[in-house]
Amino acid sequence: MSVLTLQPIGFIRTGKQVKFQALHQPSEQQPEHNLLELLPDQNYEQALRDLAGFSRVWLVWWFHRTTTWRTQVIPPRGPAQSRGVFATRSPHRPNPIGLTPVALIAIEGRTLILGECDLLDGTPIFDLKPYVPAYDSFPDERAGWIEAVDALMASPPLFNVQFSPLATTQAEWLRATWQIDFSPRLQELLVRDPSPHRTRRIRRRQDDLFEIGCGAWRAFFTVNGHQVTVTALDAGFPLRFLTDPKREGLPDGAAQLEFLARWPQP
Amino acid sequence: MSVLTLQPIGFIRTGKQVKFQALHQPSEQQPEHNLLELLPDQNYEQALRDLAGFSRVWLVWWFHRTTTWRTQVIPPRGPAQSRGVFATRSPHRPNPIGLTPVALIAIEGRTLILGECDLLDGTPIFDLKPYVPAYDSFPDERAGWIEAVDALMASPPLFNVQFSPLATTQAEWLRATWQIDFSPRLQELLVRDPSPHRTRRIRRRQDDLFEIGCGAWRAFFTVNGHQVTVTALDAGFPLRFLTDPKREGLPDGAAQLEFLARWPQP
Known part of the structure; x- marks a missing residue:
């Protein structure tokens, strides 16, 4: 069967080495900015033309610290219950591809200045796509178990x-x-x-x-x-x-x- | 530099061999259904658990008929003007990854019954992710040149x-x-x-x-x-x-x- 080989177009700089790292620095209350530096000598500057008119972009990226896939995972939020990995955003997927819409603040040369995102520092990025509300935004979709967990999180705490x-x-x-x-x-x-x-x-x-x-x-x-x-x-x-x-x-x-x-x- | 190799988890059946193929059969007015058959013997049935509660899923797929990337492309709609490929959904990207949110109608074993989508028959699929409005839906984002083209298309025709x-x-x-x-x-x-x-x-x-x-x-x-x-x-x-x-x-x-x-x- 044919396979596709991907090469990073760049790497994101978020300063986050581990999950939750940003949590214990409440004094840094300025809005979070992250940098995506695309690789040099690939003509990516031209490929970025017209992107600045979009206020949000999709990042398609690599869960590069994850090496295994599992059919079921226990999501971090909600009850400790296994879910099918395709019903989650877990990294433990057959193809470890991540997908995140982030605010696009500015583009300078081949560097993108991006808003909040929880990608770890150095995550390889494979693609950028414009976020187009007409194609991408469906506010009324049902979100199965995630809706149930959100409702639970909104209810009064038990402990x-x-x-x-x-x-x-x-x-x-x-x-x-x-x-x-x-x-x-x-x-x-x-x-x-x-x-x-x-x-x-x-x-x-x-x-x-x-x-x-x-x-x-x-x-x-x-x-x-x-x-x-x-x-x-x-x-x-x-x-x-x-x-x-x-x-x-x-x-x-x-x-x-x-x-x-x-x-x-x- | 490290690279990531992807293997399809399945192939979509849409009956569309070429673009626009479905256009000249106005007698077939029933809603469009497409099938995604995941590969056997991979335990994908378990990985699909809990996905049926979502009414829409992201398909991450391969533009498998595209072999070149270009820094600039002329989009099919609107004026014949080049745009940076990262500002489009064109297949001619450095990494030929497609991204489409489709309606999820039903799941039977390892077959997903999906709504309308314009993927060509036999397109390899790499990943399925639940569409979660809280993460994915941003109806008010700006869409740069696409908004301008939409406005043009909504204006009275010139010819x-x-x-x-x-x-x-x-x-x-x-x-x-x-x-x-x-x-x-x-x-x-x-x-x-x-x-x-x-x-x-x-x-x-x-x-x-x-x-x-x-x-x-x-x-x-x-x-x-x-x-x-x-x-x-x-x-x-x-x-x-x-x-x-x-x-x-x-x-x-x-x-x-x-x-x-x-x-x-x-």
Whole structure:
């Protein structure tokens, strides 16, 4: 059977190395700008002609960090339930092609200045297409299980989340000293469903103690009926990683070293 | 630089071998249904789970009949003006990937029953994604030159099209005998702009005589100020093709043979 081989036309620069990375920097409230640099010496400048008249473009891109496909996946939002991969936007598809409509802010030479998008830094881009409302916009389509999850997310949360005195002290120190704050993300996840979940990075550690990962950090919590108590925060990397010169430049590495000096890992 | 190799997950059956093919069968007014058959033995049945709850899906597909890319193309509609290929949906892209949202009517095993779409029969499909209005629908985006062309198409036409007595007789015979009618398509093109155009298949044959191709047929016309006169219709294939046993099964071949028996090529 014939196959098609694709070569990137360029790579996007978003500054996001991992999912959720932008979450703990609430001080950077300026609108997000991302850069798409097309490759030189391909005459892409001419191919971009007339595109500036469109206010949004489709990016067709490569889930380049994904190497497997699965028939079913557990989506990050909503109940921990498997869905057919074709009914999701998951990267684990037979052909790892991503599709994202982004705001087109400006074009300078062969660089596009784009609005918000959640592509990881360095994602290879295969194609740009103009977003044409007459062809692409169907506001009234039914969206199956995603509608159901949206309705669930809009309903009042089931769980109440409180921080222990230790967790409160740790969160305040992180905010004041490092401008790092992942409490909103913790809240958002735990008020809905604190049960173990792979993509939400929730694991059971002991009978009544759970752990949740948030970017390079984590937190421990207990569940009592509808009451979730965050007992402690923790660095995501062990001390031996943070002090290993071969692993220099770990995200939030300096903050984690100081955190562990104050609150050594149990 | 790394490259990505794609393998089709299936092939679409639309019955359309060439562009405009469906145009001359106005008697078939039932809504169009197209079939996408996913390949067997790949567990795609499981990957389709939950997709039936969506009323529209994105097809990501291969412009498999296109082998070249061009920085600029002349779109089929509107003035005969070049546009950067990234500002169009033209097949002549660096990576020949097509993107089409189609109505999802039903799923039976690994076959999807889809609504209208203009993919050619046998087009390889690489991916299916659910159409999610919250992610995909932006009705108010600006669409640059396409908006301008739409406005032009909505304005009163500049040319008046009439058929000569011979062309009228030929069109009536085709309609009555073969249920073939490409006059609406001729009208649509010629009232806007009868000037030579590659993708509209209009060519100058002599100083004051033009030819236009419509599927497997063609027509000759003259232009006098704002008056276009269709002087004659003609078979698109020469007699030597139509009688060549090696070329059996040419579109509308039988009709063209009879047409040429009545109106031999000039």
